[in-house]
Amino acid sequence: xxxxxGRSKQFCDGITRRELMRVGGLSLFxxxxxxxxxxxxxxxxxxxxxxxxxxxxxxxxxxxxxxMFDMKPLxxxxxxxxxxxxxxxxxxxxxCEHMPxxxxxxxxxxxxxxxxxxxxxxxPLNIMTGFLGGDPKQxxxxxxxxxxxxxxxxxxxxGPRDMPGAFCLPCYPGWGERSQYPGIRRPxxxxxxxxxxxxxxxxxxxxxxxxxxxxxxxxxxxxxGEPMLPxxxxxxxxxxxxxxxxxxxxxxxxxxxxxxxxxxxxGRMNQVKQRAFSMIRSSRTRDAFDLSRESDETRDRYGxxxxxxxxxxxxxLVEAGVxxxxxxxxxxxxxxxxxxxxENNFGMLKDYNLPVFDKLYPAFVEDLxxxxxxxxxxxxxxxxxxxxxxxxxxxxxxHWPQCGFCLLTGGGTARGSVFGESDKHAAxxxxxxxxxxxxxxxxxxxxGIDPHMxxxxxxxxxxxxxxxxxxxxxxxx
Numbered sequence: 488x489x490x491x492x493g494r495s496k497q498f499c500d501g502i503t504r505r506e507l508m509r510v511g512g513l514s515l516f517x518x519x520x521x522x523x524x525x526x527x528x529x530x531x532x533x534x535x536x537x538x539x540x541x542x543x544x545x546x547x548x549x550x551x552x553x554x555m556f557d558m559k560p561l562x563x564x565x566x567x568x569x570x571x572x573x574x575x576x577x578x579x580x581x582x583c584e585h586m587p588x589x590x591x592x593x594x595x596x597x598x599x600x601x602x603x604x605x606x607x608x609x610x611p612l613n614i615m616t617g618f619l620g621g622d623p624k625q626x627x628x629x630x631x632x633x634x635x636x637x638x639x640x641x642x643x644x645x646g647p648r649d650m651p652g653a654f655c656l657p658c659y660p661g662w663g664e665r666s667q668y669p670g671i672r673r674p675x676x677x678x679x680x681x682x683x684x685x686x687x688x689x690x691x692x693x694x695x696x697x698x699x700x701x702x703x704x705x706x707x708x709x710x711x712g713e714p715m716l717p718x719x720x721x722x723x724x725x726x727x728x729x730x731x732x733x734x735x736x737x738x739x740x741x742x743x744x745x746x747x748x749x750x751x752x753x754g755r756m757n758q759v760k761q762r763a764f765s766m767i768r769s770s771r772t773r774d775a776f777d778l779s780r781e782s783d784e785t786r787d788r789y790g791x792x793x794x795x796x797x798x799x800x801x802x803x804l805v806e807a808g809v810x811x812x813x814x815x816x817x818x819x820x821x822x823x824x825x826x827x828x829x830e831n832n833f834g835m836l837k838d839y840n841l842p843v844f845d846k847l848y849p850a851f852v853e854d855l856x857x858x859x860x861x862x863x864x865x866x867x868x869x870x871x872x873x874x875x876x877x878x879x880x881x882x883x884x885x886h887w888p889q890c891g892f893c894l895l896t897g898g899g900t901a902r903g904s905v906f907g908e909s910d911k912h913a914a915x916x917x918x919x920x921x922x923x924x925x926x927x928x929x930x931x932x933x934x935g936i937d938p939h940m941x942x943x944x945x946x947x948x949x950x951x952x953x954x955x956x957x958x959x960x961x962x963x964x
Contacts, residue, residue, distance in 0.1 A: 536935030537899025537964070538865040540805045541636065543813040544798070544848070545611050546870035547660060548827030551884050552892045553874065553913045554836055555583050557600045565877050566912050569833045577903045585841040588849040594903040595852055595861070597962045599893040601907025601916035602869065604923055607888050609827060611660055611675035611871055615813065617927030617954040626661070627672045631945060632679035636930060637811035639952050641678075641685045643936065645810045649769045653687035653811045654804055656797040657694075657714035663819035676813055680944045687813070688767060690714035690776070690800075694793050696822045705830040705883070707823030707839050710793040714800055716767060716776050775803040785854070790846040798847045802854055805864050810934065816840075826870055830881040852896055865898025865933050869926070876912040890915055893926055899933045901964050924956030932958045 551568075553559055558572045558581060572581035575593035582590055606613045608623035615635040634642065637653025646652035653676075660673035678685030692714050700706035766772060778786065778799060789795035794816060801812045818825035828835050848868065855861040873891030874884035890909050907919040928938035931953055938956060941949035 536933070537863065538897075538930075538933040538935075539863045540809060540860075541811050541865045541867065541898065541930055541934060542798075542801050542805065542851070543615070543636075543811075543867045543869075544844075545614065545660070545813060545815045546826045546844075546868065547611065547816045547818065548609060548825035548870060549872040549874055549886060549888075549891070550826045550840075550870040551828060551832055551836065551874040552600070552890065552909075553876065553884070554832065555586065555841070556598055556892045556894065557890075557909055557913045558583060559911060559913050562876075562912055568878055570836075577905075580905060583836075583841065585837055586845045588845045592849050592852050595856070595896055597895040597900040597902065597904045597906065599895065599906045599921060599926075599959075599962065600909055601918065601920045602873070602891040602893050602923065602926070603916050603920050604872075604888050606923075607872065607886050609871060610673045611813075611815065612673075613923040614869055614871055614926070615675045616679075617922075617924035617952075617956045619923065619954070621674075625674055626668065627670065628674040628677045628679070630680060632674055632677060633944075633950060633954070634679040634681045634685060634942065634952070635676050636927065636934075637676060637687045637813065638678040638681055638685035639931070639936065639940075639942070640810040640934070641687075642681055642942070645934075647771065647808045649766060650772050650775075650807060650809060651688040651763075651766050652809065653685075654801075654809060654813070655687040655689040656800060656812065656814045657690055657692040657712075657793050658815075658817055659689045660815050660817065662692075663694075663817045667820050681942060684763075687811070688772075689717065690797075691717050692793060694819060696819075700822060702831065703821045704823050705828070705835065707825075707835060709839060709843065710817075710819050710822065710824055711791065712793045713778055713796040714776065714793070716773065771807055775807050775809075776800055785850075788846070788850040788854075790843060790850070792843060794843055795847045795850070798851050802851060805855070805860060806858070828874065828883050829879070829885055830883040832874070832878070832883045834882075855897065861897040863898065865900065865930065866894075866896040867926070867930065868894035868896075873913070876914040887914075893921075895962060899964050900962050904962065906959065906961050919961070921959055922956065924954045925959050926956070928953035928956030929959045929962065933963075 554568050554570050559567050560572050571584045573584045573590055575582055575590040577593045580593055604613060604619050606619045606623060610625060613619055616633045618633045641652035655676045660675055661671040664671050676687050692712055694710035694712040696708045698708060700708050778796060781799060789799045797814045801814055804812050816825060824839065826840060855864050872886055872888040875887040879885060890913055907921060908917050910917050931938040938953035938958060940952050942952060944950050
């Protein structure tokens with residue numbers, strides 16, 4: 488045990504600098520060094536640490552920014568689309584008519600309209616790590632991938648000791664596509680080269696649908712259900728084959744554990760696995776997923792669909808002190824629901840995606856504010872890319888990473904503000920362009936983590952956790 492004496496400096500989570508430096512035996516996973524702890528604790532970009540938790544709502548597929556938060560009503564019809572803008576609670580700011588509840592809360596938010604990059608992929612890797620390299624066609628996480636924000640939070644042992652420091656809801660990205668693309672598991676929310684012990688706890692789900700869509704992919708049906716802990720008992724109708732498809736957090740640590748009796752497996756696990764098992768089974772973790780504790784009014788406010796329920800679980804995890812939670816708009820083939828709208832863009836947005844979002848986002852913001860948690864919780868809403876300026880022949884919009892949006896709320900961000908501007912067709916930024924790396928750096932800054940901090944990759948090369956991203960000072964309160 489090494490104890491470093493000196494003046495105590497307290498951080499946002501109540502841990503002192505002296506406590507952070509008491510290393511050797513306190514670190515569960517190993518690899519924590521005094522220089523890294525100091526780098527994490529001292530943000531060279533100035534004061535930070537307003538956020539204790541971050542909740543990322545990932546609009547998987549790439550949301551149509553021109554039809555949501557960056558409308559161009561004066562553009563030609565093939566660009567402006569079918570929707571009309573409406574006023575918001577911020578003077579001069581307009582958003583889509585199909586988000587009336589969101590419009591009333593824009594005074595709480597900071598809207599970035601100039602997100603740009605060249606990573607044309609449906610992997611959330613870029614928005615969860617800030618990394619824009621690698622293969623855009625990658626369909627599974629690789630050991631060489633960089634760690635995401637949640638992994639870094641766990642690496643620094645942030646959050647409660649009896650719960651995981653990161654959660655992924657309602658399932659791993661790509662889970663809903665596995666019938667069409669066997670083996671798919673989209674990169675993003677993982678420990679990467681830090682190791683799978685820093686993966687989030689990934690919940691499981693068993694969504695139901697009231698019908699099979701006629702148009703298959705581009706006529707989605709709302710997914711109903713709730714996220715569940717991976718060790719919970721499956722519903723009675725779940726077959727053994729379907730149960731075997733599940734991958735629990737324990738399986739991420741050691742695939743061989745599946746072959747052992749549960750009690751015997753726990754007995755053979757090392758300290759890391761034992762703690763992982765106890766965190767999953769802890770009463771606080773289970774309580775966070777128990778939505779029966781919520782009133783019918785609250786359930787209805789969030790929406791009794793899978794994503795509304797996931798955001799409600801996210802609020803309960805915030806209350807428990809979990810530092811990073813990601814909620815993903817999964818693509819449930821053949822029922823759809825993703826934001827990848829190459830066809831029927833306006834029908835999908837009007838009838839499904841926007842009504843779901845316009846319930847869960849306002850409910851989440853208002854719920855946190857009523858509980859005094861909005862100032863300490865950073866809400867991030869974005870997708871991995873935007874959509875093309877021109878509407879195609881199938882009433883859809885195609886991939887367009889050159890311009891998109893990011894909506895930040897709470898957690899130390901400037902309320903009622905807009906940063907960045909796109910051109911008249913929302914095709915390219917014309918001012919204050921930002922990259923996903925900049926957004927990730929800003930998230931780290933607000934969490935009180937130095938975005939310049941480095942971790943070693945598999946070759947031993949120091950790698951910045953925000954990949955040279957810069958804190959966007961203009962969006963800070």
